[in-house]
Amino acid sequence: MSAAAEPAFANQRVAYFNGKIVPESEVMVSFRDRSFKFGDGAFDMTRTFGHRPFKLKEHIDRFYQSLRYLRIDPGLSPKEMIDASEAVLERNLHLLDGGDDYWLGQRVSRGIDAVGDEGFEHTGPSVIVECTPLPLRQRARQFRDGVDIVVPAVRRTAPDALSPRAKTHNYLNLITADMDAKAFNPEALSILLDVNGNLAEGTGSNIFLVTNGEIRTPRSQFVLAGISRQTVIDLARKSGIPMHEADVDIFDALNADEIFITSTSWCIVPARTFNGNPVGGGAPVPGPVTKQLTDAYVDFVNFDFPAQYLKYT
Numbered sequence: 001m002s003a004a005a006e007p008a009f010a011n012q013r014v015a016y017f018n019g020k021i022v023p024e025s026e027v028m029v030s031f032r033d034r035s036f037k038f039g040d041g042a043f044d045m046t047r048t049f050g051h052r053p054f055k056l057k058e059h060i061d062r063f064y065q066s067l068r069y070l071r072i073d074p075g076l077s078p079k080e081m082i083d084a085s086e087a088v089l090e091r092n093l094h095l096l097d098g099g100d101d102y103w104l105g106q107r108v109s110r111g112i113d114a115v116g117d118e119g120f121e122h123t124g125p126s127v128i129v130e131c132t133p134l135p136l137r138q139r140a141r142q143f144r145d146g147v148d149i150v151v152p153a154v155r156r157t158a159p160d161a162l163s164p165r166a167k168t169h170n171y172l173n174l175i176t177a178d179m180d181a182k183a184f185n186p187e188a189l190s191i192l193l194d195v196n197g198n199l200a201e202g203t204g205s206n207i208f209l210v211t212n213g214e215i216r217t218p219r220s221q222f223v224l225a226g227i228s229r230q231t232v233i234d235l236a237r238k239s240g241i242p243m244h245e246a247d248v249d250i251f252d253a254l255n256a257d258e259i260f261i262t263s264t265s266w267c268i269v270p271a272r273t274f275n276g277n278p279v280g281g282g283a284p285v286p287g288p289v290t291k292q293l294t295d296a297y298v299d300f301v302n303f304d305f306p307a308q309y310l311k312y313t
Helices: 034-038 056-070 078-095 136-145 172-184 227-238 250-254 288-301 305-310
Strands: 014-017 020-023 041-049 102-109 126-133 147-150 205-211 214-217 243-245 258-263 267-274
Touching: 014 078, 020 078, 034 102, 041 056, 056 078, 056 102, 056 227, 078 102, 078 126, 136 267, 136 305, 147 172, 147 258, 205 227, 205 250, 214 227, 227 243, 227 258, 227 267, 227 288, 258 288, 267 288, 288 305
Parallel strands: 147 267, 214 243
Antiparallel strands: 014 020, 014 126, 041 102, 102 126, 205 214, 205 258, 258 267
């Protein structure tokens, strides 16, 4: 997996697929693959800042925790997965505009349910590492003005049914929730309630409430512990801002002074409305605590990601 891009790959993105780096168009997963049939697989995703991957080791560590939970052996060590990820990224960088960045993702399915007479060359776990350009232009308005949060009727899958701490390919719970939210507001982000009626998480996003200068975020038992979530928790504590993992509900959100979302691609983005109600009585966004943490995040990654989004407004 040398870093040099072969001429045949020069004009299209490449991906790692079961031991080889090939053009994306050659990554073919069988209809008998268990991930296609059942969502039986796991993935993880980081982003780059100025073409540098963010906390890749931490993302890979979390990825392997998901794989252990699903009892899938990808056939690669974490170090080999990191090496494959860095190789794929390097061979795709020439396709980015200078000011843009990638999602960098790893995906593993349990593999093919073979009948036995198909002659498949590969029947073990399917392993893919890929890059996708970040949707900077599409999200620029939301980054400038704040996101709209809607709580759908769909509840987050209970931890005693399927742990939300595993990042699996089965996203139907979150997808149906997003459909509910977007029926109310096409640009809304959904934040689901857990089985106890407390706020949980959205599709790839964690929620934080700020009230009287203190921050609260849902407990990790009921959510995927986002790497960006943990980054903000660490930055808040380092900055001396009171920070708690706790049960928070709709009442708490409607009375919060500030609300913000963390995710791999957003990093940290303020909310302007919650269920149609202006956050903080319509106070300007970002609020002071959100702004302080955003600035700390920028310093931590040494990259001005708000400006990266806002250049498209």
